[in-house]
Amino acid sequence: MQTHFTEEQLKDHGLKRANEILRACVHCGFCTATCPTYQVLGDELDSPRGRIYLIKEMLETGRPADEKTVKHIDRCLSCLACMTTCPSGVHYMHLIDHARAHVEATYRRPWRDRALRWLLARVIPHPGRFRLALAGARLARPVAASLPDARLRAMVAMAPERVPPASRNDAPQVFPATGERRMRVALMTGCAQKALNTDINDATIRLLRRLGCEVVVAKGAGCCGALTHHMGKTGESHASAAANIRAWTAEKRAGGLDAVVINTSGCGTTVKDYGHMFRTDPLAEEAAEIAGLACDVSEILERIGFAGTAPEPLRVAYHAACSLQHGQQVRGAPKALLKAAGFEVVEPADAHLCCGSAGTYNLLQPEISAELKRRKVATLEARAPDVIAAGNIGCMMQIGAGTGVPVVHTVELLDWASGGPRPRALAR
CATH class of the missing domain: 1.10.1060.10 (Alpha-helical ferredoxin)
Known part of the structure; x- marks a missing residue:
């Protein structure tokens, strides 16, 4: 051009x-x-x-x-x-x-748009605030249909039936490896995920420790910055990213790090781009180093060598999150790991298409998002699965709101297959 x-x-x-x-x-x-x-x-x-x-x-x-x-x-x-x-x-x-x-x-947006974007940027990246907002949204469900704005209705609908209490595992600490230490890794515990589903980080920590990883939850690390970055709020997104870069760099200098493990693929795509985001910043060298250490949990499991046995013969429909298959170009690892664990893995038609979650997209563009959700759920259910697995909390919430099939994180199934507890979602 x-x-x-x-x-x-x-x-x-x-x-x-x-x-x-x-x-x-x-x-x-x-x-x-x-x-x-x-x-x-x-x-x-x-x-x-x-x-x-x-x-x-x-x-x-x-x-x-x-x-x-x-x-x-x-x-x-x-x-x-x-x-x-x-x-x-x-x-x-x-x-x-x-x-x-x-x-x-x-561009000066209409005041309703400005207010909604301001609210999302001030709430979702902060787990405590987000947890309170979700509890409030649950209380608003009886009047949701009467709300004047489709975006407000989408926000109320987003609230899960159960808002989990904060997990102690998400606090800054070091989890020693079980047996001989093979790696020392930092786990990004994220922000929204800590409010929506604490089982994912818990399963990740158990699984990594079982495979010989010392797992560090670094002090000062938090939101990756993706949510505000995709709203064009560069100052806010870079502040969040800079805090992570400093926190993980400090851990690397203190005790060494073999990887920064991320189990929310939307976050992973952003962290892997820190080098570009900070290319003209004094933090450029550290940002590039952290970006190079970042990997999806499926990548680190494949590198270590995962082994497990499925406790039950389940048919798993694998949903490939866009941020993982397109943003990070990680396609084969999650499916290969599930198959290695003994699960039957199937994929939906048009697996390359988005489910409509996309960070805050389902809140800001609810009509388009709802249509994409309808299409994705239909293709997943057409494979008659026992469970749907995905590697991104946003996708899990989006798909779970449209189907009665249990939706779990891939790492929850792998943890279960190697000695961990049965995923809570399967009981429902």
Whole structure:
């Protein structure tokens, strides 16, 4: 794609990167075939190619974002299926992130939108606040249908039947390896996951220790910054990321780290991009080092060599989270691990398409999200599974709200298969 940025504009690191990405695009349109919003809406401007044209014009002219451009950028899930499909290697993720930051800096949203985004950014990354909000949402369920805004109704519907109490395992501490220590790893315990489902971190710690890992929950580490990053709130997202970089760097210098293990794939995609996010920052070297240590829990289990035996012959429908299969390009490891444990693993049709969760997308774009959820649940249930497994808490909540089939994290099944407790969700 031909671009017309001035030399002065290209002195800006963000615009320079945007220019590189735009020039890689050859207008082929392959991305439209795998874009969920284009599949639902059928509008070229709701495809990656259409958004690229809108972003190019906005950035080249240097103009503030307008209502039309913002509408189509907001509808993007950041599922990154387009990056998997693109034959030219267009790094759409960095482009859409830059566009969102430009929108946040130049566009004044209606007050309801500003208030909702402010609320989400102040609540979800903080487990204590989020836990209180979920409890409040449960109380609001009787009047949910009368709420005037579909987004408010979606927020109330998001609350699980049971809000778990905080887990002691999520506090900063060191868990020694069971038997001989083979690795020392930091576990990212996340933010929303600590409020929504404490079983995932508990299962991860048990499993890693059983396989010879000393597991560190580092003091000062918290939200990865993804939620605010995808809303264009760069200052807030970088502050969260910087806290993690400093916390894990301190652990690495104090006792060494072989990996930073992440069991929420949406977080993993962001942490693996810390090197890019901080490329012009004084923390650049440390950020790149942490990004290089980051790995999904399935990657570290494959590296160590997992062995287990399924306690029950279950048929597991594996849902590939977009942030894992497209954002991190991790596809085979979770399925291979489940099969090695003795589970029967099946996949739904159109496994590359998003379930509609996408961080806060299901709260900000509830109509599109609901349609994507309906489609994903239908394809999963068509495989007649006993249980659905996924590697991302957002996907688990989204799919679980649309099906009666139990939904668990992949690591919960692997923990169970190697001596851990039966996943709580299976009892329901």
